[in-house]
Amino acid sequence: MKVVTDTARCVGAGQCVLTEPAVFDQSDDDGTVVVLVEHVEGERLASVEEAVDMCPSQAISLTAD
Template sequence: MKIKADTGRCVGAGMCALTLPEVFDQSEDDGTVEVLDPEPPAERAAAVRRAVQLCPSGALSLDSIEE
């Protein structure tokens, strides 16, 4: 899976960073999402999906990667 973040849509709520700080952070400049690991390992898939679902602005999305 690959994480996509639309920083223009992000409202800086921080739910992603609170849910999964190993994968998401917030910019010190404006509080918008920063993706630390855009292609996290499979064992984090459920937590990543949860973080994407919790995003109040819908700024996060997932793409499947075929191997």
Template sequence: MRIVADTSRCVGAGQCVLTDPATFDQNDDDGTVLILRERPEDEQTSQLLREAVHVCPSRALSIVD
């Protein structure tokens, strides 16, 4: 599994960063999502990625198997 971000949909709410700051950050210029690591290292990280997808208000994040 890996996480994918559609930055054109991102509104910069930062919910992903709050959910998993080791995986997500925000662009300093416009606040859009930056992915720091595409693939989870363990089950706990996988759960955090799923939660980040779930809480994203613009649905800019998705998981690809």
């Protein structure tokens, strides 16, 4: 699955980074989400799905590769 983010919607809460720090980071400039790994699968996919669900601004989604 491909990780898609909308930085315009991101409020910089950081829940994604706390959930899956190997996939997400935050911009030093404004705190918005930065994707470190664009394609995920396996166990990592489960934690990214959790990050999608936890995002307060719904700025993260997954699409089929």
